[in-house]
Amino acid sequence: MTTIDSLILDVPDAAAAEAFYTAAFTQSGLNGRLRVRQAAPGDGAASTATSGFRGYTLSITVFQPATVHAFIDAAVAAGATVLKPVSKSLWGVGGSIQAPDGAIWKVATTAKKNTDPGDRRIDKIVLLIGADDVAASKAFYGQQGLPVGKSFGKYVEFAMPESPVKLGLYSRKALAKDAGVAPEGSGSHRLAIMGDAGAFTDPDGFAWEASVTASA
Template identity: 60%
Template structure:
């Protein structure tokens, strides 16, 4: 089973990004950083999600992110599926912070249970087939709208979403050009998918 060990965000200001991610989320090896001046505008075609066990933890993480310099895109609120909010980090990466629970069961913490990478793709079925051919196993699939891969205990989970739909969930326009500013570190080797998302061996990525 293909395992995603980390994601590398390509940022303009490396020192500032390091300060933000340490202060906001306390992330370690799962999220790595690399300096880049690659041109990019608008929606970069992906989001990262922190999945927590209760709404209070969502609030704690959103508040910490905003205090560290993130821009709120969607305030934390209840929805049909649970509770969540969306922020954009100073480097431009969009983060969804969510819980499937609508009720708190304990004191607020900044712990999260899962880190999920959602890729916004033009053709979900074609992207799913591409990834199956590269060693990933489908866990859940909802036609041409959404695919979740079975990644076991891997540090980073992976899902596919229609690009336009993912942008709507994030609260931004789907328009965007240039670099994704993202490299996915795994044991699947080096390749680029049909939507331009680059994969590389985790051992070759920069470490936060």
């Protein structure tokens, strides 16, 4: 079954990005599932033009509201911009920020109350792709060996029980609204998906690369 081993963010300053993510989410919390890389000027996605919404968000699911606040507060202190302040909703508690490198992160929990004052664990990391045509992207990923777990309206969640990073699809406009940004944007996604499905590019321009484990 297809899995995502890790995600790579192409950034203009790898050292600064490493420092930010260590301060915001801690390396132990992300368990090595996020990496950053820097290309030489004029070479690669890190220096390719990009503007506006990059067409994806990274979501972190945590145990309780206090953890949401802790991670969002740490990210802001490290230089992130708040897109949606932490707030309560029918489904739980969450907020979203934009990292200095431009990546958008959402931190959320379905819990309404705190039960462990010392909890800082990350339960799940999810890559949500803002698809221009959800049905077409859903069919494409089905051909790559990703069975659908949940599907309703313009949202698809793939069944990847063994995958360290989960994958979902949402309409681009709806995903941008959920993140708190305008849907317009163009250029490089500045994101590479490392998995065992081989190297390919999906209908929305997201590039998959063979993970070290898969190619070993």
